[in-house]
Amino acid sequence: xxRFTFLLVAVxxxxxxxxxxxAPGHADETNPPYVTEIPHGYRDFRWISSAHxxxxxxxxxxxxxxxxxxxxxREGKLPYPDGTIIAALHYRYVPSEENNKVFGQAQSxxxxxxxxxxxxxxxxxxxxxxGGWGFGHFGTDGKPGDAAFMKTCFPCHENTKxxxxxxxxxxx
Amino acid sequence: xxRFTFLLVAVxxxxxxxxxxxAPGHADETNPPYVTEIPHGYRDFRWISSAHxxxxxxxxxxxxxxxxxxxxxREGKLPYPDGTIIAALHYRYVPSEENNKVFGQAQSxxxxxxxxxxxxxxxxxxxxxxGGWGFGHFGTDGKPGDAAFMKTCFPCHENTKxxxxxxxxxxx
Numbered sequence: 001x002x003r004f005t006f007l008l009v010a011v012x013x014x015x016x017x018x019x020x021x022x023a024p025g026h027a028d029e030t031n032p033p034y035v036t037e038i039p040h041g042y043r044d045f046r047w048i049s050s051a052h053x054x055x056x057x058x059x060x061x062x063x064x065x066x067x068x069x070x071x072x073x074r075e076g077k078l079p080y081p082d083g084t085i086i087a088a089l090h091y092r093y094v095p096s097e098e099n100n101k102v103f104g105q106a107q108s109x110x111x112x113x114x115x116x117x118x119x120x121x122x123x124x125x126x127x128x129x130x131g132g133w134g135f136g137h138f139g140t141d142g143k144p145g146d147a148a149f150m151k152t153c154f155p156c157h158e159n160t161k162x163x164x165x166x167x168x169x170x171x172x
Numbered sequence: 173x174x175r176f177t178f179l180l181v182a183v184x185x186x187x188x189x190x191x192x193x194x195a196p197g198h199a200d201e202t203n204p205p206y207v208t209e210i211p212h213g214y215r216d217f218r219w220i221s222s223a224h225x226x227x228x229x230x231x232x233x234x235x236x237x238x239x240x241x242x243x244x245x246r247e248g249k250l251p252y253p254d255g256t257i258i259a260a261l262h263y264r265y266v267p268s269e270e271n272n273k274v275f276g277q278a279q280s281x282x283x284x285x286x287x288x289x290x291x292x293x294x295x296x297x298x299x300x301x302x303g304g305w306g307f308g309h310f311g312t313d314g315k316p317g318d319a320a321f322m323k324t325c326f327p328c329h330e331n332t333k334x335x336x337x338x339x340x341x342x343x344x
Contacts, residue, residue, distance in 0.1 A: 050222035050234045052265075052281040062222045062234060062343070091343060093224075099339055102331040109224040111343040159274040167271055171234070171263060171283040 033129055034150040035119050035136025039066075042087040042119070046070045049171040052093060052109075060093040060111050063168040068122075073170040079132065080164050084122035088168070090115045114140055120157075120166065130154040131165045205301055206322040207291050207308025211238075214259040214291070218242045221343040224265060224281075232265040232283050235340040240294075245342040251304065252336050256294035260340070262287045286312055292329075292338065302326040303337050 045064035053059040065073060066085040072078075091111030099108035119136035121127070127134040135153035137145035144150075157165040217236035225231040237245060238257040244250075263283030271280035291308035293299070299306040307325035309317035316322075329337040 044218055046216055047219040047234050047236055049283055050232055051268075052224050052232060053279055054281065055277060055279040057279065060222055060224060062219050064219055089343070096223075096339075098332075102328065102339075105227060107225055107227040107229065109226065110341065111221055114344055156274065160270075167274075169282065171261070172286060 032147065032150070033127060033134070034144070034147075034153070035121050035134045036144045038117065038136070038138055038142065039085050039087070039119055039121065042066075042085070042117070043089075045085070045087055047171075048073060048086065049168050051088075051168070053090075054093075057090075058093045059090045059115060060109060061088060061090040063088050078164045079124075080122050080166065082122050082124055082132075084120070086120040086166065086168070088118040090117065116140070131158065133157070133165055204319065204322070205299060205306070206316070206319075206325070207293050207306045208316045210289065210308070210310055210314065211257050211259070211291060211293065214238075214257070214289070215261075217257070217259055219343075220245060220258070221340050223260075223340070225262075226265075229262075230265050231262045231287060232281060233260060233262040235260050250336045251296075252294050252338065254294050254296055254304075256292075258292040258338065258340070260290040262289065288312070303330065305329070305337055 042064065045066050048063040048065045048069070050060075050062050053061075064087045066083075068081060068083040069086050072080045072084055092113050092115060093109055094112030095106055096108040096110040099110070100106050117136075117138045119134075119138075121134040121136065122132055123134060124132035131154065133154075135150060135157070137150065137153070139145075154165075157167070160167050163169075214236065217238050220235040220237045220241070222232075222234050225233075236259045238255075240253060240255040241258050244252045244256055264285050264287060265281055266284035267278055268280040268282040271282070272278050289308075289310045291306075291310075293306040293308065294304055295306060296304035303326065305326075307322060307329070309322065309325070311317075326337075329339070332339050335341075
């Protein structure tokens with residue numbers, strides 16, 4: 001029931017936002033061409049996959065998707081429909097001292113301190129200039145990446161055109 | 173609505189199973205002291221954390237939890253209540269050739285072929301002999317681990333008594 005109430009509130013809020021929001025497809029300073037608000041409820045999204053990024057990133061994390069994203073992933077249909085939200089949760093890649101003590105060797109690596117959360121939000125009108133995707137990056141302070149940083153997302157994701165700009169595959 | 177229907181069916185089935193099931197706390201060959209059926213809907217559980225196990229396991233995966241598990245994790249209350257189900261999904265730890273081609277270096281590691289799924293199911297009556305937890309292990313053929321293998325779960329998990337036999341921490 002609580003979930004249903006939340007859904008109703010979310011739908012109502014989406015309606016209000018749609019009513020007061022800026023004209024679609026028009027990007028200016030008050031309407032940046034990337035995601036500036038952390039999508040509600042992303043931590044309850046379902047699991048798409050995990051990833052370890054070695055090197056400078058030294059990251060361990062997970063990619064989660066909302067219901068639209070999970071459905072699209074499972075059906076394997078491209079492009080992802082409007083309403084798709086994909087979240088990448090990143091943490092430091094650290095050894096688990098407590099696990100390794102039990103195992104008797106350094107084998108277990110787990111998420112340490114959070115580093116950032118990134119999003120891809122599909123809205124083919126609003127984000128037409130970046131392949132229909134709004135990209136989002138939020139540091140641990142909850143603040144979005146600045147415009148210069150956000151400009152780097154799309155050119156890199158353009159390398160994955162065959163999967164509608166999405167790097168992550170679904171782990172069965 | 174489909175989800176609600178599924179829930180109703182699941183509740184009804186649980187009732188039938190409870191009616192026809194063996195007496196609780198009594199483990200014999202027809203009622204092994206571990207989990208022999210893959211819990212329904214586990215792939216839709218929410219994400220608890222990710223983990224990379226190096227060495228012989230060479231595994232990358234995720235730990236998911238049902239609603240009872242997620243609530244208990246978030247509230248930090250121990251022991252986990254009856255009804256908790258924790259799922260560990262394991263895959264080969266492999267480099268992503270397609271991602272690394274884009275990044276220009278070998279930095280991206282992702283889940284490869286699935287290897288096994290493991291479960292912890294809390295039922296303090298049925299699994300009283302193993303700390304209230306039923307352990308489960310299923311290979312890619314969907315078959316449970318044999319009795320000899322399943323005997324190894326509890327002694328190892330007993331090393332994590334401070335967290336009610338659960339290794340995995342919640343990633344915020």
